[in-house]
Amino acid sequence: MDLRFRMLSLIAVLLAAFPLLAKDPVLVATVGVNYGAGFIDKTGAPVPGLTGFDKALDFSDGLGRVMKRVKVENIDRPVERWGFIDRNGQFVIPPQFDAEGRFSEGLAAVRINGAWGYIDRAGARVVEPKYAAAEEFSDGLAAVKNGNLWGFIDKTGAEVIPLTFDCPAVKPPHFSGGLARVFVKGHAAFIDKTGKTVLEWPDSAGNFHEGLAWTIDKGKFGYIDTTGKLIIPAQYTWAGDFSEGLAPVQQGDARYSYIDKTGAVVIPGAAIQRAPRWIYRRAGERGGEGAVGRHGPHRPHDHPAAISHAAALS
């Protein structure tokens, strides 16, 4: 190679390495667009057409939960009304509900005048609003509550498992793999679709998700399978539900990690927070903020879905 060519190559490499040296000052201005609430893609960019709402939650079964403040007769201020949009941002079910759940198996729970019922994808009322709480359908059944007691309805609204079971409001029952977790005399029990108890656990437990449910044994969290066998030994100070093969757990040192179904740590706390020591400390204090946002959930029961889905970006 002749020397001149090598010099030119060197200059080219240097220019490539320090491109800024070759640039002139640029005159620019910031321009702001107010998107309100809406949907972002996995790069964090607003999705065209899916912005301009007052609140936006999530899509499921192709329909998105959004809230608009609308004028209502006899009320001066605009009121919050929830409806469902399609992927083009068009309202398929106009904003009209006080609150709404996700579409699942073709139905969604909606709250009208303080009571929960169910609608179908056309917006038609399938189950009249009469419940104090109503959960998503899974395995063909949905948990509903009146008073402090939970039972299950089918998609015709028939109460196929009478409202007789105890459950804290933050831990509603939910069928997965043919079992739902309820509470009997203060401890967890798993019922089948006839309402019969098939498995009991002496302490608290979660619903099954992807075949595993968290359980508490002597104050530590572990996971059982649907036969009641302890698959991941009780060792965590907190544990959440499995989603896409991973579950968030809190180790003794207050860090949140993700484990797989063998109990192996897939995303260690260090990787989640990914920053110097001070972050671990604060993340621990505030509940994994590095993973879910600076003001992320503080209480463990806020965690399960939240973290596992935040983590599930891929």
Next chain:
Amino acid sequence: MDRTGRMIIPPQYPTPLLFHDGIAGAQIGRRNGLIDTAGKMLLPPTYRYIFAGGAGLLLVGYDMRYGFQSLDGKTVIPCQYDVALRFSDGLAWMQMGKQWGVIDTTGNEVLPPTYTGVTSSLDGLATVCLDDKYGFANQHGKLVITAQFESAGRFSEGLAPIKRDGLWGAVDATGKMVIEPQFKGMMPFIEGRANINDGGKMGVIDTTGKVIVQPAYRWIGPFHDGLAFASTPEGKWGVLSADGQVLVPPRFDGMNPGNIQAPPMFAEGLAAVNDGGQFGYLDMKGQMAIPAQYERAFNFRGDLARVIQQNGRTVYIDKTGKVVLQPQVDAARDFSHGFAAIRRNGKWGFITTDGTVVIAPQFDEVGDFFVVD
């Protein structure tokens, strides 16, 4: 983050994102993008904040996360710092948690987070706080003047105010005490003058520590071309010269009612002043160059100044007071680099100094034009 633990979307939302079908609902709010002078979108609306970042880069971020991005849209350093300052000579201060460190333009930590406080300066020396003591570090973050002071101000013109045993003096860049601590309060030097504070009264010293203006004022603005505005305890503003003489006896009202620390300032040889409830312009000889006649007046930017007439109309005047531009707008801002932001029907665009609308009103908000170099 993704399944490998890699951060995909920096923390920026108060609630967790729930992704389904590849998208998640979020309170997106206002996002800022970047345009050039032709109105071409260089960066789509993405970030909450965009500033000139030094080193030809943009400093971008959300409320508590900042990083750097190139003008051609590439992420140079992801938004991962609680605070970042702009690059100077290829190095920038950044804050993670409660501590400050130094990075280079590739994001390498030249100095890991170390100091609990940093005030950067144009002099290349930053005021840093370590274990509740203040000292000074160079651009690489290396301490060049030991952290030994109770407090310290920003370096400027080769000097920095420092506090020792409850009193303020000044050190030079070698750490030598140039002005022995003797004042109850002190601000950084500008044009060879620094404001001092004695029992709530402000005065002025020179770089030897000699008192030029006895502490008698409620506030004194920075010197500019040898002149500074100073206000009496009653809140009236006059003009002082650098040798301490009163050029204009106190008579002007404040620029912002209720804010004594917003003094009038000279710019382009004229200062907008509030003369008895109406605004006009004072020249550097102490004469009213443009008589007080406006509802509000703002400093000259180049040859033009924005004023609000008594009828509420925003117009631009030249230095003789002649109205040279009367844009048909709902609101308008000062010119910056030859462009002024204007609002029509709730949307913002830009005009040039001849009044031409060069970027049509279409944005919910705009910032002023600035240079990225």
